[in-house]
Amino acid sequence: MYETMDVYPFSWIFYIIFIFLTAFVFLNMMVGVVLDVMTRETAQEEHENQESNHQALVTQISDLQAQVARLADKIDAQQDRKG
Secondary structure (H helix, E strand, O other), X not given: OHHHHHHOOOOHHHHHHHHHHHHHXXXXXXXXXXXXXXXXXXXXXXXXHHHHHHHHHHHHHHHHHHHHHHHHHHHHHHXXXXX
């Protein structure tokens, strides 16, 4: 750098611009990596939440089916007594 500044006194402008652009590109790459990781984590959490919600719904439906079956048995038993 110093050798080129002896020959071209305004070459410092190139070096300053190069340093700022390189830092900007590096910073953008780091932000991109962080955002990518955060996006993947969020998608994985949503998938896990959907699976747990699905399992909870399946359990509730099974419980409701069992209750309906018991009620149907009670109704049948009452009708048998009357009839």
